[in-house]
Amino acid sequence: METNWEELYRDGISPWDKGAPAPPLVNWMQKNPGLLQGRILVPGCGFGHDVREIVKASPSAEVLGIDISPTALQAAGKLPKAGSETYEQMDLFALPDTLKNSFDWIWEHTCFCAISPARRDEYVDAVHGALDNDGQLLAVFYLDPYDEDHRPGGGPPHGTSREELEDRFLSGGRFIVEEKFVPEVSYEGREEREMIMRLKKAHL
Numbered sequence: 515m516e517t518n519w520e521e522l523y524r525d526g527i528s529p530w531d532k533g534a535p536a537p538p539l540v541n542w543m544q545k546n547p548g549l550l551q552g553r554i555l556v557p558g559c560g561f562g563h564d565v566r567e568i569v570k571a572s573p574s575a576e577v578l579g580i581d582i583s584p585t586a587l588q589a590a591g592k593l594p595k596a597g598s599e600t601y602e603q604m605d606l607f608a609l610p611d612t613l614k615n616s617f618d619w620i621w622e623h624t625c626f627c628a629i630s631p632a633r634r635d636e637y638v639d640a641v642h643g644a645l646d647n648d649g650q651l652l653a654v655f656y657l658d659p660y661d662e663d664h665r666p667g668g669g670p671p672h673g674t675s676r677e678e679l680e681d682r683f684l685s686g687g688r689f690i691v692e693e694k695f696v697p698e699v700s701y702e703g704r705e706e707r708e709m710i711m712r713l714k715k716a717h718l
């Protein structure tokens with residue numbers, strides 16, 4: 515069943531939101547100063563903590579946060595601005611032509627996990643289609659958030675696995691792996707359960 519994100523936000527149910535940017539993003543930007551530049555898309559940005567953190571680290575970047583939930587974006591817009599960031603209510607699966615092949619980077623954080631497995635190939639198509647030539651997807655994927663011993667309340671509705679990520683993103687040859695590792699820092703409870711992947715759009 516598809517999650518009704520707008521209803522959750524309207525009901526004040528957003529346990530995935532930690533009120534702060536994703537620790538692996540902060541850590542990665544500290545280790546790679548200035549690498550995130552140009553036009554940057556943040557799909558499923560929620561309240562926009564990652565959007566603003568990217569703008570703080572790369573003030574000249576043009577960062578667009580999109581989300582299908584108007585309530586989340588309204589809240590994001592009320593938080594103190596970091597710089598020139600913008601937000602738009604938009605479905606990642608229905609990007610306008612003007613945004614296709616146009617981004618230098620996409621930052622992904624618990625949007626893929628939020629998408630039902632039945633639509634994840636469409637997700638891969640959407641991010642691939644949004645990136646310009648040589649554009650890169652920088653992602654922290656939340657792996658297997660639910661199992662018998664570990665059922666955190668704050669996780670996205672669907673987990674993923676290393677195998678699924680490799681199968682969906684890499685098997686078609688559309689992306690080249692630039693980096694892949696388990697981040698050193700995570701939100702509490704997600705330690706060792708995340709995977710950073712930096713994937714460059716391949717020339718086919």
Ligand SMILES: C[S@@+](CC[C@H](N)C(=O)[O-])C[C@H]1O[C@@H](n2cnc3c(N)ncnc32)[C@H](O)[C@@H]1O
Nearest residue numbers: 519530558559560581582583605606623624628
């Ligand atoms: C688990 S939340 C994560 C939000 C944010 N990245 C964070 O970590 O706080 C998933 C987000 O993806 C958004 N979302 C789900 N499907 C989407 C779609 N097709 N297009 C754009 N946003 C979507 C939801 O509204 C929600 O804000």
